[in-house]
Amino acid sequence: MSRVGKAPIQVPAGVNVTITPGVITAKGPKGELSQPIAEHFIVKVEDGLMTVHRPSESKMDKSLHGLYRSLLNNLVKGVSEGHTVQQELVGVGYKVSNQGNLVEFVVGYSHKILLQVPDEITVTTLTEKGKNPSITMTCVDKQLLGQVAAKIRSFRKPEPYKGKGIKFAGEVLRKKAGKSASK
Numbered sequence: 001m002s003r004v005g006k007a008p009i010q011v012p013a014g015v016n017v018t019i020t021p022g023v024i025t026a027k028g029p030k031g032e033l034s035q036p037i038a039e040h041f042i043v044k045v046e047d048g049l050m051t052v053h054r055p056s057e058s059k060m061d062k063s064l065h066g067l068y069r070s071l072l073n074n075l076v077k078g079v080s081e082g083h084t085v086q087q088e089l090v091g092v093g094y095k096v097s098n099q100g101n102l103v104e105f106v107v108g109y110s111h112k113i114l115l116q117v118p119d120e121i122t123v124t125t126l127t128e129k130g131k132n133p134s135i136t137m138t139c140v141d142k143q144l145l146g147q148v149a150a151k152i153r154s155f156r157k158p159e160p161y162k163g164k165g166i167k168f169a170g171e172v173l174r175k176k177a178g179k180s181a182s183k
Contacts (some may be wrong), residue, residue: 026075107155108156121144
């Protein structure tokens with residue numbers, strides 16, 4: 001049995017879960033999301049706990065069991081609390097600013113990079129003296145949030161020698177030693 005798949009999901013008060021064949025829909029204070037799943041998987045909600053049961057012991061069902069449980073957990077957490085990602089820009093002259101959902105990056109290229117973030121995501125940027133500029137994004141949908149965060153990181157990935165680039169807050173980068181002088 002999958003360790004992840006057999007763990008029950010706590011459904012908080014104020015979150016309504018609707019189960020239809022092939023689609024699970026959750027509605028909460030932050031919004032509404034739905035997740036398609038294979039129709040032969042059994043999802044039950046009893047006493048504020050949601051459980052996912054697989055129909056057989058086939059290899060495909062075993063591999064999907066933990067996946068569906070994680071996707072449904074992200075669904076419930078998203079509509080009740082929301083998901084947040086924070087990224088930092090490390091480098092001299094690196095800047096970030098936003099007007100609504102249009103985000104402008106200055107990350108060492110000869111031009112500025114403009115990114116139109118989807119309307120579902122709330123973006124805030126922070127620039128304080130003595131600290132790295134940061135961008136904080138909040139959304140109900142964890143998958144969409146992760147895709148946008150990966151896109152932003154791809155503008156300037158952290159390099160291993162000085163650590164310059166766009167990184168996630170709290171991320172520890174392994175630095176490499178540079179060239180050493182030969183004797």
